[in-house]
Amino acid sequence: MTYRPEHYVDQTPYDPQEDIRKLERPDLDAPNWKLIWRKFKRHKLGLVSGIFLLISYLMLPIAGFIAPYTPNERNADHLYATPQMVRLFHDGQFIGPYVYPITAEADLENFRWNYIQDRENPARLEWFCEGRTYNLFGFIQSDTHLFCAPEGATVFLWGADRLGRDIFSRILYGAQLSLTVGLIGITVSFLLGISIGGIAGYFGGRVDWVVQRVIEILRSLPELPLWLALSAAVPSHWGPVAVFFIISIILGLLDWPGLARAVRSKFLALREEEFVRAAEMMGAKPKRVISKHLLPNFSSHLIASAMLSIPAMILGETALSFLGLGLRAPAVSWGVMLNDAQNLASIEIYPWTAIPMLPVVLVVLAFNFLGDGLRDSLDPYSDN
């Protein structure tokens, strides 16, 4: 579609003495990042997604503070507790955020727990209260929680799972692993993709041929069975942290071919440019030419493609953990949580155990929108 700039009329009266070399529209001569930002702002969905992701990631180190419970805190009296609503008005009177306490009652006919609300005694939530200890930012020990239920009551915003653990808290803790898997994976994939793709594109010839074949082979393999095979190779006696890192690295190891291919084709085109020739004439080593002259030319493109591959890794981790080959309890991730919602019975009877799919879907959507927005705005001089 042809793009027409909006009709622009300068309101100031015509001044014949004016310096004609002065810029007519100084706003079009802004630095690159400003132009990008200006264009990105117009992509509303991308902007909202970006803000959502920023908040999500900022919440990771303080997840323990926001969550009312710790992830593996069991409540034997509240197995599969139903979600509790936070209400504000009791009997038409404002008393601040409160929940109705629930008590379990055994249903011996269907062998499940029924939860009865005690509508008489609203339990007001406490703020900045003391609970179990957790580590803020990973190392500051603290026991202050943003909110928790008063003595004798519980606050399960999104219900509890089969061991009576709070799903809301577990989702917050799970985000710590689920969201960082993508970051570590993408780092691995970028290091490999840029260096291998860069070498192939810069040197060309035989190196290029070999790299191309390797890329073709790796791309033609279905990802999931390979992920499965590689994660099955992780020794089962390793600790959760080691498993987490190795899973992220596995996800990254199989992701680089696509990136390497993009880098390579870009390099093939760029290395013929004059500025590369000039740098070489001045005696720059290949490493310098690649990192100082070639890469900055499409770093923006790289960022956009990173945003589009992170969700694949998040989904990958979820799938692996769901199948029991990824992270394992006591580690908490969204995939591990969904492992509990694996059968039809839990979807039917305890639909809230499937709630962790909501953050998965939201985060993946957000990354996609953000990636789209960035891709559209990273070239500020294009018209679409």
Added chain:
Amino acid sequence: MDLLRYIVFRFFTMILTLIVVSALVFFIMNLPPGDYLSNQIAELRATGQESGVAKVEFLRREYSLDQPLWKQYMIWMGFWPGPHGFSGIIQGDFGWSFEFDQPVSEIVSGALWLTVMLNLATVLFVYIVAIPLGVLEAVKSKSWVDYTLSFIGYLGIATPNFLLALILFYYGHKYLALPIGGLMDPQYEGQPLSWAKIQSVLVHLIIPTFVIGTAGASVMMQRLRANMLDELNKPYVETAKAKGVGPIKLVFKYPFRVALNPFVADIGNLLPSLISGSVLVSVVLGLQTIGPALLTALKSQDQFLAGFILLFVAALTLIGTMVSDILLAMLDPRIRYGGRGK
């Protein structure tokens, strides 16, 4: 003649790739320390059943697990004589599954056909859904039709396959009386092919196909939309419009054909993801494809079974890619046969 040469060339590249892939698969299978039998020996020793050890040791020799790794690979593939002469994958001997105590070929024989069928059905589904919707989106671009379809498309990409499977299964059964689990009604299992059996399989295929195909269809829909928009904005379309060509002919006569071209090429990207999806969804829905067998085999280090399934899945993908390349070469005369240019 050129085309024939290209086909032959493409076929040999595929075979070569497949051999490399088989080595890769074998290597991955042997990454974990030990193997099924040595684990079993350790277990027997630990429980004091020394008598069983001799039998397992015999099995180890029988399946050449005591050989160096490269030799094991050669024997597995059938490039090297094992204890009983040449007997590997290329001779049609797929090995023995220790976990199920059966030849691999027996375990997978039924599952292979169902896997191929499920994936074919999914590819068909992806095309049937993505092509009309993508065109519709492009023609009605920037309208509510476009936005709704885009949103559904994004949702399709973002929802994890296996959850979609569970949820659709539940609601499909509850409201549409679609059957749960399996690829056919139990009474047809092991029965000869009949019309009723085919019907049963078809009904059972509805949800799996839908689930596996959604993500692929969404991606394809987006891409077709972008391609179509590029084409529709070209001057020749405007000329045609100015000359009074009707709306349907305007879209389908040229722009559609050009926009569709990258699609056949794209099947190479589509297939790996579909097959990945089918493995996962089969596990969740309990379909008798090779997915669940792969998972069990991987978990218990049953290397011949897992290795064969991985190889088969890779072969399926590679053959699909090859077919798509050949189709593309037939459809688009601009594709250069033989080696790639500079």
